[in-house]
Amino acid sequence: MSTKQIGASATADDVAELAGVSRWTVTRAFKKDASVSEKSRLKVMKAAEQLGYAPDLLASSLASDRSNLVALLVDDFSNPHKLVMLEKLTRLLRKEGWDTLLVNTLSEDDASVALMTASQRRVDAAVLIGSRFDDKGLATALGARRLRKLLVFARYSANPNTISICCDDHAAMSEICQYVLDKGYKHPIFLAGPQTVSAHVIRKETFLKNWEGATGRPAEFSDVGSYDPNAAYLHTKDLLLGREERDLPDVLVCENDAIAIGAIDAIRFELGLRVPQDIAVIGFDDVPQAQSPNYQLTTYRQPLDIMVAGLIDVLKGEDRQDLAQFHGEIVVRNSA
Amino acid sequence: MSTKQIGASATADDVAELAGVSRWTVTRAFKKDASVSEKSRLKVMKAAEQLGYAPDLLASSLASDRSNLVALLVDDFSNPHKLVMLEKLTRLLRKEGWDTLLVNTLSEDDASVALMTASQRRVDAAVLIGSRFDDKGLATALGARRLRKLLVFARYSANPNTISICCDDHAAMSEICQYVLDKGYKHPIFLAGPQTVSAHVIRKETFLKNWEGATGRPAEFSDVGSYDPNAAYLHTKDLLLGREERDLPDVLVCENDAIAIGAIDAIRFELGLRVPQDIAVIGFDDVPQAQSPNYQLTTYRQPLDIMVAGLIDVLKGEDRQDLAQFHGEIVVRNSA
DNA sequence: CAGAGTTTTGCACGCGCGAGCAAAAACTTC
DNA sequence: GAAGTTTTTGCTCGCGCGTGCAAAACTCTG
Structure with a gap:
């Protein structure tokens, strides 16, 4: 021996x-x-x-039925906010003893294959940090294979078998809408991301409803279809280029910063207009780029650290009922 | 039963x-x-x-001594290029049957703790995608624990116990230098990133040497110290603000796009000058943002897909001697 | 249909560790 | 120092699967 x-x-x-x-x-x-x-x-x-x-953590996991592994499923790598989330999640999870499996679900039809992999590795939990997972796909995937915990991070999920950790989108968007009203904007357009999932509609619906409630007039909206700044650029161009001046919006309320940044570029370089003087822009997330003097983006900052702490509580098995109630804050810069 | x-x-x-x-x-x-x-x-x-x-992949790994797991060690989450690499690596590795452990080494003093974790999970290989791992730390870490393979991705490594997969920085920077000469720039400044590692010096040294060889005059340079656009912004401001016009550079050659983007913002918003008319800027990496009409960044695109294919060959155990010889191409846009 | 060649199947043993209990040791108290 | 209490240590059995070999089941040829 x-x-x-x-x-x-x-x-x-x-x-x-x-x-x-x-x-x-x-x-x-x-x-x-x-x-x-x-x-x-x-x-x-x-x-x-x-x-x-x-x-040997492998042998330990096998024997103890606890892997101290968490799978992070990501299906969107064009949104820079993902990098921020990945950094925080990996760092804080590691501090608490969890390692992180990064699963790219970009090329999967739905999440089931990825969830299968995760379960084969016996992860203690799978965390969805994606945009396109739809509730139906999730349900199928969940049925197929047993996962100890399925969390949805930074997005609301209606699926009762998942635990969603996100900020209160309704409250956040109400706050943004109020800001837009207070600033005296008259003609907003809401730019939405992927609309496949019911959860994604919250921000949009909230804004539209609040706006109509306050002004009596409906607000215009448009669906970009993804959270890619380049796609948002093209979409904004198609949407606004060639419009009469009186048909142009005076503010674009965007579902997140990725869209907002693409929109700002399009406003400047395709329409030749100024932000915020001609068209103001509001985002959501407060990505690092938002503070670039180029964008000076007015946006909404989610309390990511607190949300990750909530996630860790759930991993530890603690009961938390407030996981969809986190409140962030508007970050006012120059873009609106 | x-x-x-x-x-x-x-x-x-x-x-x-x-x-x-x-x-x-x-x-x-x-x-x-x-x-x-x-x-x-x-x-x-x-x-x-x-x-x-x-x-059960856990039991399988234990029994077969092959985990089909690769650890990706990342210590820099402010450079958007990391997201591009993570996407490609996770997707292509998965296609070949490897899962990916994402290890955030941002808060570690050196890489040893992270490498330890990786080895405890019995990964088939650890891949460094970082900027700050220094050769000494690597050597220590390697001694402490046995890893089957230690790869360094997208950066040259002088450590003989590692396998480095990167593009030919020397050739790339020579090409860039030639481009700068051809365009007739007279007063370049090279903006370098972290200089803790010998490998990082290649781009800088190549540019300086080639420039001096061609013009007979030394080129100016300055070390930003990180690959964070915000840090580059501040650094560029400190470096150039208040200079006489004749002391200003006519081109900034940057070690990568993250630095270049910060520099462009500083040139515009701190110095009030135009890119490229007053000061041109060249980057390296071709991050998605580089094609934004805001930046129109002239840069160098590494052949990431081919490099990942090389990495996978190594994982499969194939011998490859050309891993530091990949050639990319200059992407000429409007910034220089 | 025998004999040789080929494919398919079954099995003993081990990978490195953990849960939970019982034995042993160490410490208290009077 | 005996009896009781607490802490520490050792151990059996099992986690789910892979390796390498040998037995069994096929296939083919003349």
Whole structure:
């Protein structure tokens, strides 16, 4: 047993032998709240360091039925906000002991294949950070394979088998609408993203309803179909180019910053107009780019850190009922 | 054995029993190149579907010592190019059967802790997609724990224990330098990123050397210290604001697009000058934003797809000697 | 249809660790 | 120092599957 190949990674047995204790004492020495005497813990640690030992998480997961792995399913890599979310999620999850499986579902028809993979890896939870997962696909996927937990992050989900962690879109958009009214804009257009999922409609519906409630007149809207700035650019161009001046909006309320940034570019470079003097623009997310002097984007900042903390609570098994009630704040810059 | 709880995921044994074959036949039916008769394969598949069975990748990894897992270590989430790379890597790796562990090393002192995690999960390889991993830290980390393969993606690495997959920075920057000369610029400044790692110096050194070789005069340079557009903005402002007109550069050659974009904003909004008429700007990477009409960034596009294919070859165990020889192309837009 | 060649199937053993309990050791108290 | 209490240690069994080999079942040829 003591003839280990050089470089071959040591097992708990090797450490135990070297330290003169049993394998289980070694295991305990590496567990946080286990009962080991300080003396043998030190012996173990010394031997472990000598052998370059670290517990095998695979074997541990198999034996304990807890993988400390979380799958992040992402289907949209053109929205820069995803990078912000990925950074926060990976960093904070890691701090709490979870590793992260990044699953690109861009080329899948629906989420089921990705969820299958995740379940085959025995993840403790799968987190959807996507835009296009539709409720029907989710239901199918969920039926196919058992996942311990299915969370939807930064988007509302109507599926009762999922736990949704997002800010209160209704309140947020009401606030934005009020801001637009207060600033005296008369002719808004709401630019919406993908509308496949009922959840996506909240921001749009809220704005339209609030606007009509306050002014008595319906607000115009248009569906971009994706959260890609380039797509938003083309869409805005098609939507506005060639319009009479009196038909042009005085403010574009966008479902998020990715759309807003594309729209601003189109306003300037296709229409030759100024932001905000001719057309103002409001976004949602507060991506890093939003503070670029180019855009000076007025937008809405979700409390991402708090939301991730909520997610971690759920992973830990704590009951939380307030997961769709997070409130952010309007960030007023120069674009509206 | 046949009394499985509803919802509990089935094992190969359960499927075997239902299909009337042995467990190993079940296993083989799920393996690509295994020898199973079509008849029993169908029996197995039918039973598997009925039970909702899929092989447990954890147990499989443990038994076979192959995890089909790759760890991606990232320490820089402000550069939008990372999102492009993550998308390509995750999608193409998945297509070839690898899942991806995303490890955020932003808060680590060096890469060792992250590499440790990766090795504890028995990844088949760890891929560094970072900017700040220094060679010394790598060496330490490598000594501490055995990793099957350590790859460095999109950056040259001098460490002999790593495999670096990147484009030929020397050739690329020579091409850019030639372009700058051809366009008749007289006073370039090279804006460099983090200079902690010897590998990062290649682009800078190449430009400076080529410039001096061609003109007989040294070129100015300045170190931004990170690949964050906002940092580049501030740095460019500090560097150029208040200079006499004759001391201003006529072109900024940037180590990558993240820096270039920050620089363009600073030129416009801090110095009140025009790009490219007053100061031209060249980037590197061709991030999605580079084609925004705001930036129209002249830049260099690395052949990412081919590079990822090279990475996959290495993962498959194929020998490739040309991994630092990929050639991209200059993308000429309006900024220079 | 025998014998050789080929394909398919079954099995013993092990991957590295964890839960939960029982034995052993250490510590208290009177 | 005996008896009771608490802490620490050791151990059996199992997590679900893969490897490599040998037995069994086919296929083919003359």
